Amino acid sequence: MLALGCDHGGYRLKEIIKDYLDKKSIQYKDFGSFSEESVDYPEIAINLSEEVAKGNYDKGILCCGTGVGVSIASNKVKGIRAALVGDCFTAKATREHNDSNVLCLGGRVIGEELALMIIDIWLNTEFIGKHHTKRLDQIADYENK
Numbered sequence: 001m002l003a004l005g006c007d008h009g010g011y012r013l014k015e016i017i018k019d020y021l022d023k024k025s026i027q028y029k030d031f032g033s034f035s036e037e038s039v040d041y042p043e044i045a046i047n048l049s050e051e052v053a054k055g056n057y058d059k060g061i062l063c064c065g066t067g068v069g070v071s072i073a074s075n076k077v078k079g080i081r082a083a084l085v086g087d088c089f090t091a092k093a094t095r096e097h098n099d100s101n102v103l104c105l106g107g108r109v110i111g112e113e114l115a116l117m118i119i120d121i122w123l124n125t126e127f128i129g130k131h132h133t134k135r136l137d138q139i140a141d142y143e144n145k
Contacts, residue, residue: 003060005031005048006107007041007070010063013107013115017061020116026123029057045073052101053079060102061119067106074102078143081136086110091118095125097132 002021006014011033021028031048033039041064052060060082062070067084074082082102083094086109094100103122105115 001057002026002028003031003048003051003057004028004062005033005044005060005070006063007033007044007065008036008038009041009065010067010070010105010107011036013063013105013110013112016112017063017115017119020119041069042073045070046077049074049077049080049082049102053077058101059123061105062102063105063107065106065108067104067109071102071104074104079140081139085118085122087114088117088121091121092125095122096128099127099132099136 004014004017018028018030032044045062048060048062051057060074062074062082064070071082071084074080080102081098081100082104083090083098083100084104085091085094086106103119105118
């Protein structure tokens with residue numbers, strides 16, 4: 001199950017993503033925001049990311065105006081590997097090499113079709129492990145200090 005969240009800058013994109021997930025019969029929980037009224041993204045991003053880190057959700061998708069703010073906030077949560085993605089190559093690479101568990105998108109900088117292609121690639125790409133596992137272990141070791 002996916003966790004889905006946004007601030008006001010990512011609200012429209014989040015709603016498009018919800019329609020896409022509904023059509024694909026992919027289950028999700030919407031962590032908000034629920035309108036285009038101004039909200040502070042850190043609370044939404046951190047709450048969603050904590051739930052992903054606890055294992056209550058397989059992955060998360062966050063949207064804000066640029067994707068930068070939610071990616072910074074999300075990556076403050078231990079165990080989260082949030083990736084700001086704006087192209088298909090990075091969507092695939094961040095899953096294969098980094099085992100990213102939160103996808104961040106910019107609602108004001110990415111088109112609808114590209115966003116949905118990125119999501120499709122990201123959701124359907126597996127972590128390849130191998131030498132990449134060593135690098136993720138180094139990050140986890142630092143987090144555990």
